[in-house]
Amino acid sequence: xxxxxxxxxxxxxxxxxxxxxxxxxxxxxxxxxxxxxxxxxxxxxxxxxxxxxxxxxxxxxxxxxxxxxxxxxxxxxxxxxxxxxxxxxxxxxxxxxxxxxxxxxxxxxxxxxxxxxxxxxxxxxxxxxxxxxxxxxxxxxxxxxxxxxxxxxxxxxxxxxxxxxxxxxxxxxxxxxxxxxxxxxxxxxxxxxxxxxxxxxxxxxxxxxxxxxxxxxxxxxxxxxxxxxxxxxxxxxxxxxx
Amino acid sequence: xxxxxxxxxxxxxxxxxxxxxxxxxxxxxxxxxxxxxxxxxxxxxxxxxxxxxxxxxxxxxxxxxxxxxxxxxxxxxxxxxxxxxxxxxxxxxxxxxxxxxxxxxxxxxxxxxxxxxxxxxxxxxxxxxxxxxxxxxxxxxxxxxxxxxxxxxxxxxxxxxxxxxxxxxxxxxxxxxxxxxxxxxxxxxxxxxxxxxxxxxxxxxxxxxxxxxxxxxxxxxxxxxxxxxxxxxxxxxxxxxxxxxxxxxxxxxxxxxxxxxxxxxxxxxxxxxxxxxxxxxxxxxxxxxxxxxxxxxxxxxxxxxxxxxxxxxxxxxxxxxxxxx
Ligand SMILES: Nc1ncnc2c1ncn2[C@@H]1O[C@H](COP(=O)(O)OP(=O)(O)OP(=O)(O)O)[C@@H](O)[C@H]1O
Ligand SMILES: [Mg+2]
Numbered sequence: 277x278x279x280x281x282x283x284x285x286x287x288x289x290x291x292x293x294x295x296x297x298x299x300x301x302x303x304x305x306x307x308x309x310x311x312x313x314x315x316x317x318x319x320x321x322x323x324x325x326x327x328x329x330x331x332x333x334x335x336x337x338x339x340x341x342x343x344x345x346x347x348x349x350x351x352x353x354x355x356x357x358x359x360x361x362x363x364x365x366x367x368x369x370x371x372x373x374x375x376x377x378x379x380x381x382x383x384x385x386x387x388x389x390x391x392x393x394x395x396x397x398x399x400x401x402x403x404x405x406x407x408x409x410x411x412x413x414x415x416x417x418x419x420x421x422x423x424x425x426x427x428x429x430x431x432x433x434x435x436x437x438x439x440x441x442x443x444x445x446x447x448x449x450x451x452x453x454x455x456x457x458x459x460x461x462x463x464x465x466x467x468x469x470x471x472x473x474x475x476x477x478x479x480x481x482x483x484x485x486x487x488x489x490x491x492x493x494x495x496x497x498x499x500x501x502x503x504x505x506x507x508x509x510x511x512x513x514x515x516x517x518x
Numbered sequence: 519x520x521x522x523x524x525x526x527x528x529x530x531x532x533x534x535x536x537x538x539x540x541x542x543x544x545x546x547x548x549x550x551x552x553x554x555x556x557x558x559x560x561x562x563x564x565x566x567x568x569x570x571x572x573x574x575x576x577x578x579x580x581x582x583x584x585x586x587x588x589x590x591x592x593x594x595x596x597x598x599x600x601x602x603x604x605x606x607x608x609x610x611x612x613x614x615x616x617x618x619x620x621x622x623x624x625x626x627x628x629x630x631x632x633x634x635x636x637x638x639x640x641x642x643x644x645x646x647x648x649x650x651x652x653x654x655x656x657x658x659x660x661x662x663x664x665x666x667x668x669x670x671x672x673x674x675x676x677x678x679x680x681x682x683x684x685x686x687x688x689x690x691x692x693x694x695x696x697x698x699x700x701x702x703x704x705x706x707x708x709x710x711x712x713x714x715x716x717x718x719x720x721x722x723x724x725x726x727x728x729x730x731x732x733x734x735x736x737x738x739x740x741x742x743x744x745x746x747x748x749x750x751x752x753x754x755x756x757x758x759x760x761x762x763x764x765x766x767x768x769x770x771x772x773x774x775x776x777x778x779x780x781x782x783x784x785x786x787x788x789x790x791x792x793x794x795x796x797x798x799x800x801x802x803x804x805x806x807x808x809x810x811x812x813x814x815x816x817x818x819x820x821x822x823x824x825x826x827x828x829x830x831x832x833x834x835x836x837x838x839x840x841x842x843x
Contacts, residue, residue: 373707
């Protein structure tokens with residue numbers, strides 16, 4: 277807890293500018309996720325949501341600005357160092373290791389964790405997704421889309437993150453599975469994990485989030501409490517379609 | 519039918535195939551992880567053969583070895599593996615890594631350059647003479663394993679068994695260890711692997727080390743049973759290893775092992791039968807087709823390569839490349 281009674285920020289992006297070659301993608305992005313918070317990141321296609329998550333994780337490096345993780349500037353640190361400080365990601369399109377088994381995928385999620393904790397971590401993930409235990413020997417590439425989504429979440433949870441990044445976790449899922457994945461997100465959130473969730477489905481994600489940011493062509497154009505964003509005129513026009 | 523001859527040829531084919539499989543493995547591992555044809559790989563085999571030869575000379579030579587023969591051979595193989603492993607790491611670091619984001623033709627050309635560089639360095643250091651391990655002095659040709667009319671020189675058995683053992687070791691490494699899992703993950707999706715916290719560069723370096731170490735071992739095994747070595751030998755063995763990797767399914771580790779054994783067998787059987795077969799064809803067709811001697815065995819090997827390229831380009835165990843979206 278910081279002095280003003282607010283939970284301390286777990287993640288802070290300060291004036292981030294990220295480029296792909298000459299293309300200026302993220303433009304002066306400032307963003308914060310506090311301990312235990314669920315924050316959603318909204319925006320249209322190509323607005324820079326995935327790039328924001330990749331910048332946080334260190335897959336791409338910002339040209340200027342700082343990424344502060346758990347009170348430390350990690351802007352120049354490797355992805356591995358950041359993960360050790362409590363990050364994990366459910367990437368866009370899941371990016372499972374298709375020719376490897378479900379169990380191997382989960383083990384890779386725990387790549388930087390001490391081997392001694394592996395069994396315990398596995399059991400924790402199996403208790404959230406009992407199906408993964410049954411399918412542990414199946415090749416990940418042969419699972420259905422919904423099952424693959426569980427592996428992607430389970431794999432991220434294997435890292436025991438303090439902050440979980442999720443890039444469109446409900447993409448390509450049938451409505452009943454979308455609902456289930458939001459339930460899991462809330463479940464994990466209640467267990468104390470902070471989350472930064474990228475979603476196209478603004479309505480549902482804002483309804484479970486504490487706060488939200490809206491990106492448009494690489495800039496934060498709106499931010500605030502989720503409940504306020506839900507009733508915000510501009511946002512409703514742009515994303516909620518009503 | 520001369521069964522003794524057939525069995526003898528199969529034994530030769532398996533020995534040769536074991537060596538080809540070791541070479542193919544390095545090709546396939548590097549291709550799997552970087553989608554790069556490491557054209558300098560054959561030259562690493564050649565350097566391995568020279569390192570083994572150097573250790574042999576340093577420890578007294580084949581006539582008068584300073585240590586027990588089994589120890590001598592072990593040391594030759596180990597030295598070649600370590601030496602070539604580091605050469606592989608250096609090749610990756612200086613010739614391929616700076617070009618990782620370049621168009622794919624660039625590292626290919628760089629690989630050719632490395633190949634010439636290594637060949638000419640060895641030429642400069644050792645000259646163009648053929649060298650021999652003088653293996654018949656090292657291990658008497660009469661010592662062997664007999665089974666009925668079959669008699670296999672012990673050194674051939676040693677070569678085949680050590681090739682198999684190394685393949686088994688690699689298989690265990692790739693399937694059972696954390697490094698192996700990281701290698702497979704990186705080969706499948708490098709960015710996703712990085713997202714798990716895998717240090718992708720380090721995994722690539724280790725892949726080069728292991729692949730090149732196997733090539734170095736192959737070089738010594740070649741020197742032990744297939745006669746003389748020279749600075750140019752890498753080309754032929756590299757090409758055979760490449761053929762084996764493609765036939766087995768490039769990028770696939772069991773594929774490389776299988777492809778190696780198949781190509782070795784095909785070559786040995788061609789050596790044994792090409793004269794008979796083409797002779798009979800020439801007789802039947804009144805000399806319309808040429809009679810070929812055993813020196814044309816490579817023709818068969820590369821016809822197999824072309825056949826696979828045309829009919830099953832993904833190889834026996836490879837999967838058709840699915841573009842990742
Ligand atoms: N590796 C890359 N190289 C070059 N340009 C890229 C790369 N990755 C993304 N971009 C570009 O950066 C912009 C932002 O992409 P980003 O993936 O962050 O968008 P997004 O908000 O996640 O979109 P979506 O909702 O479609 O997933 C796009 O114009 C995209 O084409
Ligand atoms: Mg995206």
